Amino acid sequence: MFEQLGLIGCGLMGGSFALALKRAGLVRRVVGYSKSPSTTERARQLGVIDIEAPSALQAVSGSDLVLLAVPVAATETTFKSIRHLLTPEMLVIDVGSTKRDVVDAARRTLKTSVGAFVPCHPITGREVAGVENADADLYKGKQVILTPIERTLTRKIEQATALWKALGCRVFSMSPESHDAAFAAVSHLPHLIAFALMNSLTGQPHGKDYLSMAGPGFRDFSRIAASDPQMWRDVLIANREELAAQTRHFQQALAQLEQLIATGQADALEQLITQASHARATWRVSPGAQ
Amino acid sequence: MFEQLGLIGCGLMGGSFALALKRAGLVRRVVGYSKSPSTTERARQLGVIDIEAPSALQAVSGSDLVLLAVPVAATETTFKSIRHLLTPEMLVIDVGSTKRDVVDAARRTLKTSVGAFVPCHPITGREVAGVENADADLYKGKQVILTPIERTLTRKIEQATALWKALGCRVFSMSPESHDAAFAAVSHLPHLIAFALMNSLTGQPHGKDYLSMAGPGFRDFSRIAASDPQMWRDVLIANREELAAQTRHFQQALAQLEQLIATGQADALEQLITQASHARATWRVSPGAQ
Incomplete structure (x- = not known):
């Protein structure tokens, strides 16, 4: 008390x-x-x-x-x-x-x-x-x-x-160091990506039309983009080094997928998507974080 | 009937x-x-x-x-x-x-x-x-x-x-053309990003530890990564041109945010996040897509 x-x-x-x-x-x-x-x-x-x-x-x-x-x-x-x-x-x-x-x-x-x-x-x-x-x-x-x-x-x-x-x-x-590395990966980068995706959409001539067609998948994926700008401005800048490291990891993973898509390598692409899908399907939000 | x-x-x-x-x-x-x-x-x-x-x-x-x-x-x-x-x-x-x-x-x-x-x-x-x-x-x-x-x-x-x-x-x-452009933006790119994020995490030595700390924001953001690999393999390859165009838009928006973060330009960063946050907060899933 x-x-x-x-x-x-x-x-x-x-x-x-x-x-x-x-x-x-x-x-x-x-x-x-x-x-x-x-x-x-x-x-x-x-x-x-x-x-x-x-x-x-x-x-x-x-x-x-x-x-x-x-x-x-x-x-x-x-x-x-x-x-x-x-x-x-x-x-x-x-x-x-x-x-x-x-x-x-x-x-x-x-x-x-x-x-x-x-x-x-x-x-x-x-x-x-x-x-x-x-x-x-x-x-x-x-x-x-x-x-x-x-x-x-x-x-x-x-x-x-x-x-x-x-x-x-x-x-x-x-x-504090382990904390910042972990949250750069599972929170700060997802927020950064969600902000970038919204800005990418609103910056396009047909962005509004596209948004009008978005469904439940987009709704959940982009939910965190609506987060508090002041808070996130500070978080992203405060943790910029770990965030940059995570962004590089992400860019590499994205480039790998893009390469397989561009060259139509269906089997290898399916394998990488299966890896991602399996990782997400077997992941559970920690009982404490639910 | x-x-x-x-x-x-x-x-x-x-x-x-x-x-x-x-x-x-x-x-x-x-x-x-x-x-x-x-x-x-x-x-x-x-x-x-x-x-x-x-x-x-x-x-x-x-x-x-x-x-x-x-x-x-x-x-x-x-x-x-x-x-x-x-x-x-x-x-x-x-x-x-x-x-x-x-x-x-x-x-x-x-x-x-x-x-x-x-x-x-x-x-x-x-x-x-x-x-x-x-x-x-x-x-x-x-x-x-x-x-x-x-x-x-x-x-x-x-x-x-x-x-x-x-x-x-x-x-x-x-x-069909408008459809594919729109869905590259609001569905195919988000799926591609979610797959890449999961692969980026699982590809890191501490990825599993990081995942164990992820919370509700991550849960929603990454939900679509668990989608069916065969279906998405085909979708991403079938719509590769529109998807590549959307990925470029996204990369530009991401690079813009990264640049402001790296140089600590708090005001400009807050402005871009506010733009994203506002766009998402005022967006509603179409009554039909709910």
Whole structure:
């Protein structure tokens, strides 16, 4: 049970966390701050937060739990603006989709209180942003990956683990580097591709007509293209090296298929498609990530 | 009401059509043929067809409705093997995902009976193949695109339209060329990309670990990668020119995003993602294709 959640960033991720925490009876009071005062006000009107804070620092003041739910590029600035009030007694977590940049920012800015920060990445999200879409069930049954560093306090890792579990999550740990490599492959590249496909379509003279004929396969494939632009701008830039490596892998696999198609090598093409189809048909979303 | 459906190809598409037609009370008898006798037998055991035909020609014999539900590359051979029994009194349709190659095959092989053939593409499917997955609801509420040619008889187009409508479909018409350009963009390219992404992942040393962390976004994005390899082998080769054109468009859009990411141009990147996100968020699967 926490006395006060200091919520920095009252969007979909932060707002949903606050709602889940409240519903689970794990917090007495939520003090929220968003860059845009109208968002903070809206969050209060919707009952997502109890008190509006005029600054990130004031959201931290008096909190024993602090959640950063801002686009990852804003992490360092946010840490700088709150570090004076951070103490080793608090638990500080984030929900950023990249972890090396977040961990680097924490190392650079937090100094002695860095041990209280547990970097977290809950594998969840929606293709609609904003506090209006906040949902107490957003985290339920999902996988959360912790990427502690050598200076993270064991006690804080245990606290963060217990917290996420209490929200119905499954918790895993790995290094920030492994995390970023894995998510470049299974999340960041798919998003990049989905954005590129939509732009490719809308950039064509007949793109609108084509889109009007698209069916359920396209619907599912392109769903993630509707994701939050600010969040994804930061993720793609923050993880650009791993993303570039994954894009190269993908381009090679694509070129191999294209070559077989262009030369009409039906058997070899069928073999490669079978490999892909088998891999996907036997894959299951992790029970925690369902 | 048809006396007899001659079903050539008792897979997911053909089997589902037979079940839908039976349920709607639109056919008295279904005579089915599949290249593999065990599939034909299974189709009969499952009640998808009533009578097993030992050849495509014998499935056509006595039928007033003929459905070709074979991989598109098999269209020409199939037409050749049945053309001796085709008459202008029959209605002949197909369900191929490409239409120029199918129409060309019909022109080359069918001669006088070509007018009875109405090329059809129902925008539906599943990521599981085979008669075991046949589903009377597969076509319900879906969009069906007819691509008649100058020699197609108007009466047959009307008959095919009424038939699909009776199965709960919405029917549209366009040229085979427009069809293939559109579906290269919204279906064939997404499938190609999804196959390439799966192969890229499985080809990496840590690919399996990465896959174990993938979440709901990946699940939806990659769903179509599990599609039927034989069917897609033929579709990608049959429509290779339009597909190559769409792949080039996509590569350009991808390169543009990559360039902004590599150089950290956050504002320009956000603008392009916003464009993609907006296009996807405002897109709706056509009521017919839902």
